[in-house]
Amino acid sequence: MAYISASKPSHFKPRVYSELSRFSNPFSRKSLYFFCSSSSPEPPIDTSLTSSNSTPNPNSDATISPFPDVPESPKVEERANRRIPGGKHRNQETLENIICRMMAKRAWTTRLQNSIRKLVPKFEHELVYSVLHKARNAENALQFFRWVERAGLFQHNLATHLKIIEILGRASKLNHARCILLDMPKKGVEWNEDFFILLIDSYGKAGIVQESVKLFQIMEELGVERTIKSYDSLFRVIMRRGRYMMAKRYFNKMLSENIMPTRQTYNAMIWGFFLSLKVETANRFFEDMKTREISPDVVTYNIMINGYYRVKKMEEAEKFFVEMKGRNIEPNVISYTTMIKGYVSVGQLDDGLKLFEEMKSFGIEPNAFTYSTLIPGLCDAERMSEAHNIFKEMVGRYVAPKDNSIFMRLISGQCKAGDLDAAADVLKSMTRLSIPTDAGHYGVVIENFCKAGVYDRAVKLLDKLIEKEIILNDKSTLESSSYNPVIMYLCNNGQTEKAETLFRQLMKKGLPDPIAFNNLIRGHSTEGTPDSAFEILKIMVKRHVPSEGSAYKLLIESYLKKGEPADAKTAFDSMIEQGHLPDSSLYRSLMESLFEDERVQTASRVMKTMVEKGVKENMDLVAKILEALLMRGHVEEALGRIELLMHSGCAPDFDSLLSILCEKGKTIAALKLLDFGLERDCNVDSSNYDKVLDALLSAGKTLNAYSILSKIMEKGGVTDKSSCEGLIKSLNEEGNTKQADILSRMMVGGNKTIGSKKGKKQASMA
Incomplete structure (x- = not known):
């Protein structure tokens, strides 16, 4: 193809196109993948169907042009790079590539059309065909096809029509392809059978069988001759969709039109009957084929073998395999692979291995399907030594299996068998075959290394996993439990940070595993980084991941060791909220730390929680906290705590507290x-009454002393007479003669006066 300088398009000379070269037959048939499903890999069956009645040479790749009068495909000529002064060469680009790039990057507008016209002085067949062939997408090809025709720049012929129909069919733009096909006579371009065959195949691949049938019928109405090629195309389409009854009707119609079936016709029919599980019908057509003196070939026998294997009739499959050899038809790799797969499916692994060795002895190299068939069967049978040998052979030949799940089965099988070196070799072999390893593969090996106690190798694999971010790039479903053993090991051995890096990658894949969470909290707490542990704890609470009380305890103790009791209290509150019950030692440690940090009220709240949870130890520390509250003036809070203690059966020592406060x-x-204490009839030693009264008198609080003494006497308490006399004297000196008089009469009248209503009223008034 002539080249054009991308930097100086205006310097082009008129383009001279070489003679169009041979155009490869677009209707050469692909292999029939009989009974193949997209979910499981199947050996491709070489059932190439030719379009002529004669038997083609199987060793020849040449095809016959459907257009003897038209050049079939553009022949690309390369022009030597023009020498530029200075010895440098500019990158050159073919004209069709420039046009395709312009169409791909710009909207299809009049401006773009004018730009293309400036580049091309004359649109010749070779250029138009090449642009259609190299267009980045079907839409660009269709726009270019219509534009050059409507603008009068080019008159399309058979080859360009066939090319655009092929492109549109491949892109499932079947309505456009159909319109172009039916409009051809209006442009003076006559149809031939190959155009309809191409569109029939395209509709069939799109699953629109009825349209394929309609096109086949329209051929007769439009006067297009239908040969065995058209029938073969139709048979493949309708058989692929299981329409075997329709196929039989058209087969009979074909015979009534004196169109004789070929070997390819029978191959398509037999394949379709097996696809619909019509085994007897398939066998009958096989016999009819031989009756018509059409010799079955290796493709035919492969179809028969595969069909009987599918219905679990391996004896019948063996019969056809032996018959094929008896007819001097050499089995190919597909024949052997199908037989091996059949033996594996019925559990006859030894027979499968014998065939595997036989095919190699005949110089037939196993392919990816062969290995993908045999290795899983050996893994299922737990014959891991043989599976490993065949796997090494496959890797040595750089053959990658079609089903990548084989690698996981090999890894799991080798780990189960205890051969961890072989499992690790599978990971290396995947790299050698350019098969992407995922987190699941690493997880199984790492987990089993940990179970075997080989933690150093597990950590090395983990480093590679983290470094390459394999987990983040993995699109498969992961099992985070596979990584729990190595996370636990790292957390227990001072490498919690590395464990967290791994775990955060797992979290990004949506795998919140409770065991790993708690191990990370333990690890950070033990290593003296409680803040990192608390961050993990926050994530757990946010995601409603269940926590463990032992992890909380380590976190609180870690904060206490660092001298951060306030943060320890925050973690303690979270522990309570999550439903965990701290033990008495944890309560004591936290209260002591808070008390020593002079956070008495915070310690008091911890004490309140402890009492409410029914923990009755640490009463010596409780007394200290109550004393500190009273000493600091938090009297109401202290009294509330005392009342809670009394309800719990843990009344404090009032005498000790009163004595200390007075002192x-x-x-x-x-x-x-x-x-x-008086209101609740608590046991208080009478000596403490006098201490309180003396303290009040010493502080000059005579009315407060009078009030409490009245309550003491009302409750029947006994006080020292000298204290009462001292109080009376103080009341008189301060002018509170009325209260002094009442108190004097109370002392004279004793219990009788105190118990009378009048005495009570006077005491109340005072």
Whole structure:
């Protein structure tokens, strides 16, 4: 093909196109993949169907042109790069490539059309065909096809029509292809059978069988001669969809038109009957084929063998395999692979291995389908040594299996058999075959390395996994539990950060595993990084992942060791919210740390939680916290805690608290505490009454002393007479003579006066 400089398009000379070269037959038939499903790999069956009645030479790749009067395909000529001064060469690009690139990058507008016309002085057949062939997509090809015709730049012929129909059919733009086909006579271009065959095949591949049948019928109405090629195309389409009854009707119609079937016709029919599980009908057509003196070839026998294997009749398949050899028809790799797959399916692995060795002895190299058939069968039978040998042979020949699940089966099988070296070799072999390894492959090997105690090898694989971000690039479903053993090992051996890097990659794939979460918390806590552990804890709470109390305990203790009791309290609250019950030692550690950090009220709240949860230990520490609350003036809070303790059967020592408060001069706190005890009839030593009264008098709080003394006497308490006399004297000195008089009469009248209504009223008024 002539070349054009991309930098100086205006310097082109008029383009001279070479004579169009041979155009390869677009109707050469692909192999029949009988009974093949997209979900499982099948050996491709070489059932190439020719379009003539004569038997083609199987060793020849040459095809016959359907257009003897028209050049079949453009012949590309390369022009030597023009020498540029300075010894440099500019990159040159063919004209058709430039046009295709322009169409792909720009919208199809009048401006683009004018740009193309400036590039091309004359649209010749070779250029138009090449542009259609190299167009980036079917839409570009269709726009170019219509434009050059409508603009009067080019008159399309058989070859360009056939090319655009082929392109549109491949892109499933079948309505456009049909319109172009039916409009051909209007342009003076006559049909031939090959155009209809191409469109019949395209509709069939799209699954629109009825349209294929309609096109076949239209051929007769339009006067297009139908030969065995058209019938073969129709048979393949309708048999692929299981329309075997329709195929039989058209087969009879074909015979009534004196069109004789060929070997390819019978191959397509037999294949279709087996596809629909019509075994007897398929066998009958096979016999009819021989009756018509049409010799079966290797393709025919492969179809028969595969068909009987599909219905689990291996004895019949063996019969045809032996018959094929008896007719001096050499089995090919497909024949052997089909037989091996049949033996594997019925559990006759030894027979399959014998055939495998036989085919190699005859110089027939196993292909990817052969290996993909035999290796899984050996894995299922737990014959891992033989599976490994065949796998090494496959890798040595650089043959990649069609089904990549084989690698996982090999890895799992070798690990189950205890051969971890062989399992690791599978990973290396995948790299050698350019098969992408995923996180699942690594996970199985890493897990089994950990189970075997070979943690150093597991960590090496893990480093590679993290470095290449295999987990993030993996599109398959992962099992995070495979990585739990190595995460646990890392967390227990001071490498929690590496474990977290792995786990965060797993989390991005949506795998919140509770075991790994808790191991990470333990690891960070043990290594003295509780903040990192708490971040993991936040994620757990947010995602509602269940936590473990032991992990919380380690986290709280880690904060306490770092001297951060406030953060420890936050983690403690989260522990309670998640339903975990701390033990008494954890309560004590946290309260002691808070108390020492002078966070008395926070320690008091922990104490409250402890009492509410029914933990009755650590009462010595409780007394210290109550004392500190009273000393700091948090009297109401202290009294609330005391009441909670009393309801729980853990009443504090009032005498000790009153004595300390009086000694420290905390008279108001002592007054309120004594008042609290009197109202609830608590056991208080009478000596502490006097201590409180003396403290109040010493502080000059005579009215408070009078009030509490009245309550003491009302409750029947006994006080020192000197304390009462001292209080009366103080009341008189301060001018509170009425209260002094009442108190004096109470002392004189004793219990009788105190118990009378009048005395109670006077005491109340005071």
